[in-house]
Amino acid sequence: MPIVLPHDASADGHLVDGVIGYLTLTTGLAFVAVLLFLLIAIVFHRERAGRTRAHHTHGNRPRDRALTFAVALVMFIAIDLTLAARAAGELSGRFWRYPDADPNALRVEVTARQWSLTFRTAGPDGRFGTSDDVVTLNELNVPVGRPIYFKLRSRDVVHGFYLPNFRTKIDAIPGSTTRLWVQAQEPGRFEIACAQHCGVSHYKMRGLLVARPEAEYRDWLARAETDSRLRTEAADPATREASGAWDWETGR
Numbered sequence: 001m002p003i004v005l006p007h008d009a010s011a012d013g014h015l016v017d018g019v020i021g022y023l024t025l026t027t028g029l030a031f032v033a034v035l036l037f038l039l040i041a042i043v044f045h046r047e048r049a050g051r052t053r054a055h056h057t058h059g060n061r062p063r064d065r066a067l068t069f070a071v072a073l074v075m076f077i078a079i080d081l082t083l084a085a086r087a088a089g090e091l092s093g094r095f096w097r098y099p100d101a102d103p104n105a106l107r108v109e110v111t112a113r114q115w116s117l118t119f120r121t122a123g124p125d126g127r128f129g130t131s132d133d134v135v136t137l138n139e140l141n142v143p144v145g146r147p148i149y150f151k152l153r154s155r156d157v158v159h160g161f162y163l164p165n166f167r168t169k170i171d172a173i174p175g176s177t178t179r180l181w182v183q184a185q186e187p188g189r190f191e192i193a194c195a196q197h198c199g200v201s202h203y204k205m206r207g208l209l210v211a212r213p214e215a216e217y218r219d220w221l222a223r224a225e226t227d228s229r230l231r232t233e234a235a236d237p238a239t240r241e242a243s244g245a246w247d248w249e250t251g252r
């Protein structure tokens with residue numbers, strides 16, 4: 001594809017790329033067709049021998065209008081409706097099919113604030129807001145090949161949680177809980193960017209998603225769970241309040 005997009009490291013990013021490619025191709029072809037049509041009209045209706053001036057029409061006869069309408073309708077059905085149907089199928093069949101019932105999914109609470117991201121995963125007890133939570137700032141470690149299920153809240157203003165290498169984003173909105181899920185297909189270090197202008201330091205509000213093979217992730221998790229710094233952060237009530245543990249199900 002001629003467009004240069006960030007590397008796709010996700011299980012479903014190709015669906016988004018497919019939509020972008022389809023739209024680029026179809027609108028590109030339509031653009032070329034219109035240009036050709038204009039070029040032909042200019043050449044064939046120009047002023048030339050036997051014609052004192054260029055032939056032109058305002059295109060406002062009923063027949064012209066009907067033809068214009070028909071062409072526009074065909075374009076609308078061929079490009080927009082086809083695309084809408086395709087995107088709707090992918091949204092309901094994949095992107096909006098949240099792994100609520102999947103015990104294998106890694107659940108992550110994201111708390112956004114000016115200007116950082118706090119990530120919290122439940123520890124071995126499987127509950128959020130307890131002393132075995134793993135809390136990290138601006139860096140999230142995840143396993144490859146498992147659904148990563150994010151729920152997001154904001155402490156102050158609207159922030160955008162954007163994963164360019166996963167072709168997806170969602171806003172973190174004060175007063176409500178939003179959600180998003182992705183799956184990494186390969187290990188790597190991928191940027192997380194705030195995609196809403198959220199204040200003077202918006203430009204440096206960014207995080208890192210580190211995808212590790214399952215075994216390596218488990219090693220990391222075992223270290224993190226015994227890391228005194230992380231444990232203190234998770235256990236300290238003030239930090240817990242600041243880093244925003246909430247009930248996973250209700251988002252409160």
Ligand SMILES: [Cu+2]
Pocket residue numbers: 113114115158159160194195196197198202205
């Ligand atoms: Cu932000």
